[in-house]
Amino acid sequence: MTHLSAPRRRRLLAVLTAGALTVVGLSPATPAAAAAPGHDKVVHTVPSTASPDVQDGSVDAIHDAGTKIIAGGSFTRVQNRNSDVDIARDYLLAFDKATGAVDTAFAPTLDNEVTAVTAGPTANTVFVAGKFNTVNGVTRRKVALLDVNTGAVVTSFAPPAFNGLIKDIALVGNRLLVGGIFTTAGNPNPRGGLASLNATTGAVDSYLTTTLTENHNWDGVSGAKAGVGAEKLAVSPDGTQLVVIGNFKKADGVLHDQIVKIDLGATAATVADWNTARYTPRCKWQSFDSYVRDVAFSPDNSYFVVVTTGAPYSGTLCDTAARWEAGATGANLQPTWVDYSGGDTFLSVGISEEAVYVGGHLRWLNNTTGTDNARAGAVGRASIAALDPANGLPLSWNPGRHPRGIGASEMLVTPTGLWIGGDTLWIGNFQYRRERIAFFPLAGGTAVHPTTTATLPGNVYQAGLPQPTNVLYRVNAGGSSVASTDGGPDWAADSNSSPSPYRNTGSSASSYTTAASLDSTVPVGTPVQLYNDERYDPSGGAEMTWQFPVPNGTEVHVRLYMANRYAGTANAGTRIFDVALEGAVVLDDLDLSAAAGHNVGTMRELTVVSDGSIDLEFRHVRENPLVNAVEIVKTGPPPAPASSPVQVRSYDGQNAVGAPDPVTDPNGTVWAGARSAFWVGGTVFYGADGALWRRTFNGTTFGAPELVDPYHDPYWDNVITNSGPTGQTYVGATTGFYAEIPNVTGMFFSGGRLYYTLNGQNGLFWRWFTPDSGVVGADRFTVAGASGFADAGAVFVSGSTLYKVNRNTGDLAATDWVNGVPAATFTVRSGPAVDGVDWRARAVFVGP
Structure with a gap:
């Protein structure tokens, strides 16, 4: 049976049960809802015991026939569970769905393998197709209709003699659609890999005559060369669309490389206006x-998923699962999402409302850059997995199937669960013996984490509120933003791409990869990475100056963080410069190497009363003056800390802003180091300490912090894959997003995507994200045309509006948000100078 037409088979079962077959030539009248498996969760991770043990070959086709399951493949022997007695079954068997006991009455004899099984045109009948030529001694070339109760051939169905094997079949109304490697369907009926038969009589008709031609890879000189035709068929549950994949380049003479979509009309099947070039590249063509x-x-009916083999070739769809929108039209169509295994074969797929189940020879998923190894973002999944339909990322479901063998070759989703067929004996790591066929029941499964988000009018939360501080300015001279480690303001960027507004032009920046040591003048808690960047002033032109607005009469400490890092000035006397404050030299002939030593970070504190602006000037004496960081701190005792690190205020999304109310958080100190947050489905996700964290939150109470690390699984991390280098295990690799978290300034979740802004960068970025497992996509994307986010201190979205907090001013601005793209211009709606509201915080998000 076709692996991927599981929804179609469910629809047909429902139709047969209702006795609702239509007249010849028409699609079933049953609405699409009848096809739905009705899943409200992912299936259980523990397989049922109600299945027999297939002793050889593989199970490649599974059909749910009501009270029994019919399985086909390349096997010849089966045993009942807990029995060692072989039961002969040539390529086809039936067993009781409730108990798993092999059906003794259904024992047809076929002379070759079965590749597909599907419901027959009347109750208690079933179509089988494959490589065989006889069934029970009766000639049936590649397709037959059998009695479900007895296994006898239904002789009223007399199909033509196909001249090649049939790979897949699909029943639509009273027509049997046939796909395979054949050029005739009896004489004189030329057909190129596709045909349609009267489901009652077996007569060939002219409904489906699309001809598939030309090898995909073989170019007449090189490449593997196999038979041309259809590999799999998938019919939409409403019976109006057919997707065909296989070894072909053209359909009816038009380029449709390896995939063609066909409209199933009332009287004729015609090639649809749907095409893509993504399956044109050659994968492992040898x-x-x-x-x-x-x-x-x-x-x-809205989408379909295609899975492939082919080895890891960058930019192709080799070794991938890809979602395609069924309603799209035109040429050069692109998949909605792609999940890369990093070099392992996908063989099967089945879809429920909650998950896209995939099977094969997998070791990892979300492994875009992997080549037989786990690269950044890789999530270990042994042979089978459940993907988030919105983005293709692996859900938490992870029973595994090890050893993997050739792979899980068949998946059938039914209203009660998921059937998996293949060639190995175990589910889990030698945990549950289920020989070549297993059933994961829906009962006892787990609901997928909700993806609902809060909207405005509603509540906006500010977590990690700026604590009252005497620090007025912090600048990382010559470098990007650096997170504070003392709960105070971050050190603002002064890179070439994001220059400080408080400095004149004409100076240069340098960076160093090794850490400096610090002397005793540097305050405890000062980030050592400040000394990895410097702002220096080359000779010629105006001297480097800094001007910081400070209210007149305010006494401040001006702290200059400096280190001589350049190897050419390592010796004392090779770099000497002056520093002037308010026009007067306060550091005369400063020689950092002599005073502190080479590669040693030091600090000089100067006290002055502001005249409205703090003016600094770095003057040449010998070589180039430099500074690594500038901090300006008001003198006097620090203000009292805020009563709560989290507060909530109502907001209508326009101009009506409510008064703040504190939110009790017993673990509130976690917010001091947070790097933005978002709320989805009852959980707050936030960045901190170079990782993603999660906490439940209902609007009143926060749960305990939990590290989000789906890239490591205690059960699977130490299991040897038996592939790749000796000792390779299923352990994954932490996403590259975690390395970006220290520079994240805002993030929000929308439509299966995690959008975020980065310090000092004008763009808006996104990665796929599923809140169920917490997996972040391996690939980073940039929203085309988005700009104006260099000053972002937070971002959140509500409906068709995107909001941005300015981290410098505390203003809240908004712009239109249409199809994941912001408008060019932001309009301030609230802020300290507008209504007295300061929106700045470590994390700002819309919540319950």
Whole structure:
């Protein structure tokens, strides 16, 4: 049976049960809702015991026939569970769905393998197709209709003699659609890999005559060369669309490389206006003529997923699962999402409302840059996995199937669960013995984490409120923003791409990769990385000056953080400069190497009363003057700390802003180091300490912090894969997003995506994200045309409006948000100078 037409098979079962077959030539009248498996969760991780043990070959086709399961493949022997008695079954068997006991009455004899099984045109009948030529001694070339109760051939169905094997079949109304490697469907009926039969009589008709031609990889000189035709068929649950994948380049003479979509009309099937070039590249062309392996429709008809083999070739769809929108039209279409295994084969796919289940020879998912190894973002999944339909990222479901063998070759989603067929004996790591077929029941499964987000009018939370401080300015001279470690303001950027507004032009920046040591003048808690960047002033032109607005009459400490890092000035006397404050030299002939030593960070504190502006000037004496960081701190005792690190205020999304109310958080200190946050489905996700964290939050109470680390699984991390280098395990690799977290200034979740801004960068970035497992996509994308985010201190979205907090002014501004793209101009709606509200905080998010 087709792996990917599981929804179609469910629809047909429902139709047969209702007795609602339509007349010949028409699609079933049953609405699409009848096809839905009705899943409200992912299936259980523990397989049922109600299945037999298939002793050889593999199970490649599974059909739910009501009270029994019919399985086909390359096997010849089966045993009942807890029995060692072989039962002969040539390529086809039936067993009781409730107990797993092999059906003794259904024992047809076929002379070759079965590749597909699907419901027949009447109750208690089933179509089988494959490589066989006889069934029970009766000639049936590649397709037959059998009695479900007895296994006898239904002789009223007399199909033509196909001249090549049939790979897949699909029942639509009273027509059987057939796909395979054949050029005739009896005489005189030329057909190129596709045909349609009267489901009652077996007669060939002219409904489906699309001809598939040309090898995908073989170019007449090189490449693998296999038979041309269809590999898999997937019919939409409403019976109006057919997707065909296989070894072909053209459909009816038009380029449709490895995939073609066909409209199933009332009287004729015609090639649809749907095309893509993404399956045109050759993947492992020496071994695979075609690399597409399976396809399945979603229960709501809106999309389908294609899975492939083919080795890891950058930029291609080799070794991937990819979602395609069924309603799209035109040429050069692109997938909605792609999940890369990093070099392992996908063989099967089945789809429920809650998950896209995939199977194969997998070791990892979300492994875009992997090549037989786990690279940044890789999540270990042994052979089977459940993907988030919105973005293709692996959900938490992770029973695994080890050893992996050739792979999980069949998946069938039914209203009660998920059937998996293949060639190995175990589920888990030698945990549950389920030989070549296993069933994961829906009962006892786990609900997927909700993806609901809060909207405005509603509540906006400010977590990690700026604590009252005497610090007026902090600048990391010559470098990017550096997070504070003392709860005070961050050190603002002064890079070439994001220059400080308090400095004149004409100076240069340098960076160093090794850390400096610090002397006793440097205050405890000062980030050592400040000394990895410096702002220096080359000779010629105006001297480097800094001007910081400070209210007149305010006494401040001016702290200059400096280190001589340049190797050419390591010796005393090679770099000497003056520093003037308010026009008077306060550091005369400063020689850092002599005073503190080479590669040693030091600090000089100067006290002055402001005349409205603090003016600094770095003057040449010998070589170039430099500074690593500038801090200006008001003298006197620090203000009293805020009563709560978290507060909430109502906001209508326009101009009506409510008064703040404190939110009790017993673990509130965690917010001091937070790098933005967002709320989705009852959970707050936030960045801190170079990682993603999560806490439940209902608007009143925060749960305990929990590290989000789906890239490491205690059960699977030490299991040897038996592939790749000796000792390789299923351990994943932390996402590259975590390295970006220290520079994240705002983030929010929308449509399966995590959008975020980075310190000093004008763009808006996004990665796929699923709150169920917490997996962040391996690939970073940039929102085309988005700009104006260099000053972002937070970002959040509500409906068609995107909001940005200015981290310098505390203003809240808004712009239109349409299809994931912001308008060019932000308009301030609230702020200290507008209504007295300061929106700055470590994390600002819309919540319950």
